[in-house]
Amino acid sequence: MILGVESSCDDTGLALWDGRKGQFLYEKTSSQIDLHADYGGVVPQLAAREHLRNFPLLLEDLMQHVDPSQITGIAVTCGPGLAGSLALGIAFAESLGLILHREVVGIHHLRGHILSSFMDRDPRERRFQMDNFPHLSLLVSGGNTILSELDADFNVRVLAETMDDAAGEAMDKGAKLLGLKYPGGPEIERFAASGNEKRFRFPQAFTGDGEMAFSFSGLKTSLRYMLEKLNDEDRCGQFSDICASYQFAVVDILARKMEQNLKRGNFKSVGLSGGVANNRQLRMRVQELGVKYGIHCYLPQPKYTGDNASMIAFAAGVDGRHTLKEIDFYPRWSLEGRDRKG
Secondary structure: OEEEEEOOOOOEEEEEEEOOOOEEEEEEEEOOHHHHHOOOOOOHHHHHHHHHHHHHHHHHHHHHHOOHHHOOEEEEEEEOOOHHHHHHHHHHHHHHHHHHOOEEEEEEHHHHHHHHHHOOOOOOOHHHHHHHOOEEEEEEOOOOEEEEEEOOOOOEEEEEEEOOOOHHHHHHHHHHHOOOOOOHHHHHHHHHOOOOOOOOOOOOOOOOOOOOOEOOHHHHHHHHHHHHHOOHHHHHHOHHHHHHHHHHHHHHHHHHHHHHHHHHOOOOEEEEEOHHHHOHHHHHHHHHHHHHHOOEEEOOOHHHOOOOHHHHHHHHHHOHHHOEOOOOOOOOOOOOOOOOOO
């Protein structure tokens, strides 16, 4: 019975996972989107303040649903993320651990995202491991774009990552240029649904088979230059096409890099995780790759694509070898486990 604690950025979360039954007894996330919307992005000081306010409220709610004495262990996000937000989550988890006399372990936030693809299964099962590993994982969010290989022991090998902006960051920045509200990714997707994705051509970086990296800063710059050349009438009349073409440029390069690795590797499954994993076009492209190469495709439920405590509790339950016993916060902790202090 593992209590997950998440506060890496602006979402405060608690979740209780019953490892014996493989189900969650409690899951709740307090979002700060409305608070940060006026600033066009997350303000670290405000995020930390809200975590301080939200954790006691979530704990009170948890106690109305389950008996805290049922908790056998506590898992908390230790990085990467915002230093102040991580520190508050750790302080909360360690305080609760002292009160309940329970062990507290640290979890890598990005590992939690990767494993969220399997949260309706138990990846420790022998049959599951034989049929699905090595696994090709694409983690896409506002802060990360990482393509990696996951083996049956949950060791991660990074295959490609962004050199500058993350895919979600590119979507949010593009939306800001278009005058859309934060968070921008869902807004671009909403307008793109009625647009022509082939109407405009935006640049894509590192398209070659041997170029294992992502870059999205040029995409955002290209959008800015294009908008500067359009008058108000053309911009309004072609708005949906612009959104669709911009979204296509992001999704297409992500799918292209996945396919390049599928061609050269012996992967038995493919998966998607992170906030951008909620994008319907991207989910469809990854599913198509699974069908094309005859391998399993694992997509997290939409409620698990963003930051959440459920993936932290789940990661601790199925991947105990990669937990931290000496708790500290590591804002720039690499996915492969190196350079915790960054």
